[in-house]
Amino acid sequence: MLQRFPFIEKIILVTIERNADVNEDPLTQHLNKVVHMPLTPKSLAVNIATKISDFLLFPGQLIKFAQKYNTHVLLAHGAPAGALAYKVWKRSKLPFYVSSFEPHADYMLESKVWTRYSLKYRFQKYWEHLQKKNAAGIMPVAYRYKRALVGEGVAAEKIFVVPCSVDMDTFSFNxxxxxxxxxxxxxxxxxxxxxxxxxxxxxxxxxxxxxxxxxxxxxxxxxxxxxxxxxxxxxxxxxxxxxxxxxxxxxxxxxxxxxxxxxxxxxxxxxxxxxxxxxxxxxxxxxxxxxxxxxxxxxxxxxxxxxxxxxxxxxxxxxxxxxxxxxxxxxxxxxxxxxxxxxxxxxxxxxxxxRSPERIREAYEYFFGQKQEEQP
The missing domain is CATH 3.40.50.2000 (Glycogen Phosphorylase B;)
Structure with a gap:
């Protein structure tokens, strides 16, 4: 979707690959504006130690990518990735946006995957708060969450709702x-x-x-x-x-x-x-x-x-x-x-x-386009 916008010159796609053997994504071979830069985390004996290592090392690497390619904005997909984007912003002031923004910490707590006093829950909850406060734009997936965010004091103009989209042709009835x-x-x-x-x-x-x-x-x-x-x-x-x-x-x-x-x-x-x-x-x-x-x-x-x-x-x-x-x-x-x-x-x-992908285009146009129009 970003590839199609004439005002987007280059897209640096950064992924975290737990598998050290990373092959070139065949999708990016046909996207002439996309450069894929995989990050491989350290594999430590304790899972939480690996996660902490990610958040210590990856922001610096992301800043280097941003400087190398003269990046103007950082787009994170999901609140966990948004935590990394926030840490990059804190050190570089590179404006960041978060798509598919959801209360991930609360999901994990309610599902009893995390406990209220676990480090993962407390860190993620804190980072979500910082994203709400400092992100240049947030794309939640539900209007209910937009109303909640506005109620928490997030400016409405910083929010554009983008429900999870589906390829209609792929999933059409046959x-x-x-x-x-x-x-x-x-x-x-x-x-x-x-x-x-x-x-x-x-x-x-x-x-x-x-x-x-x-x-x-x-x-x-x-x-x-x-x-x-x-x-x-x-x-x-x-x-x-x-x-x-x-x-x-x-x-x-x-x-x-x-x-x-x-x-x-x-x-x-x-x-x-x-x-x-x-x-x-x-x-x-x-x-x-x-x-x-x-x-x-x-x-x-x-x-x-x-x-x-x-x-x-x-x-x-x-x-x-x-x-x-x-x-x-x-x-x-x-x-x-x-x-x-x-x-x-x-x-x-x-x-x-x-669930049309058109909503993604509208959000990117709203945040990244030359002219920002009021969200419908």
């Missing part, structure tokens, strides 16, 4: 692939639900499988596709623990480019996030991918802007495990949506409206 995949699975006439992602952390685990069990009990001819990087035996064990017939479930791990054919084969999708105060600031990529394929989404209440979008505009159903009968009502709503022969085309419109 009738032929749907037929082929359903034939391959021998599920030609089934109602298929699909889940793409992990279990645990940000996501439900035991409760997700309890929801699957409820689907098998309430939806005629229900089948399940699980696309997950987690070990297959772990997922099969969870299915068995919940007395789900594994013959009715396809568990696999596929490259990202193969995910769309599985989505096309499915009828609806699961986005079973754990609830929590910070979850309203999410913009899950998977929801955008589901919508781009025309799939209604069974989503936890209170997740990002998407929860309100579904309530107000459709595109799925919301559940809350603290409310008795919530999942049952949501599944009934999903089945009603599936009765509409045009539901996939209508749901695609939500992806086009809320």
């Amino acid at each position: 009738e032929r692939k749907r037929s082929d995949m359903r034939l391959q699975l021998a599920w030609q006439h089934a109602v298929i639900g699909v889940y793409a992602g992990k279990y645990g952390g940000l996501y439900y685990q035991e409760d997700a499988f309890a929801i699957y069990k409820q689907c098998f009990e309430s939806i005629p001819d229900f089948r399940l596709i699980v696309l997950s990087p987690q070990p297959q035996e772990e997922i099969l064990s969870l299915l068995q623990q919940h007395q789900i017939d594994t013959a009715l479930v396809n568990v696999t791990s596929v490259p990202h480019q193969e995910v769309p054919q599985y989505l096309s084969a499915a009828d609806f999708a699961f986005a079973t996030y754990k609830p929590g105060p910070s979850k309203k600031y999410l913009s899950p990529v998977k929801i955008g991918e589901y919508w781009a394929n025309g799939l209604p989404v069974l989503l936890t209440e209170g997740v990002g802007d998407d929860s309100d979008i579904i309530k107000n505009e459709g595109g799925g159903a919301i559940f809350n495990l603290r409310e008795e009968g919530s999942v049952e009502r949501a599944l009934q709503q999903i089945q009603q949506i599936l009765q509409d022969p045009n539901h996939r085309q209508e749901i695609l419109k939500l992806a086009q409206k809320y």
Whole structure:
């Protein structure tokens, strides 16, 4: 996207590569403005020591890159990278911007990955505060978070909301692939639900499988596709623990480019996030991918802007495990949506409206263009 702007002369792409054997990214070979500069961290015995080493060494290296290429701005992707950008700014006063800015520390705390008194949580929370205070521009992924940031005193003109975008062409529904995949699975006439992602952390685990069990009990001819990087035996064990017939479930791990054919084969999708105060600031990529394929989404209440979008505009159903009968009502709503022969085309419109990459272009134009216009 940055490559396309005539006022951008050169882009220095800096990545942190834990694998010392870094091959040239084939994508950058076709981007004549991009220079890839990988950073390889020291591998220390203690993980936290490695992280501390990163934050001690990398800012100096980034400053050298900036000086070598006469860099005018620094764009960090995500709040963890934004911490490095802040440290560069503190030493060089190079203006920095943070895209995909989310309350990462709170996500990790609520998911019980970090504790409130852990060094990782306390450092990340502090760095997020400094980014809010000192960044030239912030690009959160949810309007709810923009309102929260303004409430904290961040100037509204420093904020441009950019929900996580999706390539509409890549994830579009394909009738032929749907037929082929359903034939391959021998599920030609089934109602298929699909889940793409992990279990645990940000996501439900035991409760997700309890929801699957409820689907098998309430939806005629229900089948399940699980696309997950987690070990297959772990997922099969969870299915068995919940007395789900594994013959009715396809568990696999596929490259990202193969995910769309599985989505096309499915009828609806699961986005079973754990609830929590910070979850309203999410913009899950998977929801955008589901919508781009025309799939209604069974989503936890209170997740990002998407929860309100579904309530107000459709595109799925919301559940809350603290409310008795919530999942049952949501599944009934999903089945009603599936009765509409045009539901996939209508749901695609939500992806086009809320998850278009065009929003990235608008944000970059707003912050980096010659003329800054008021954000819509």
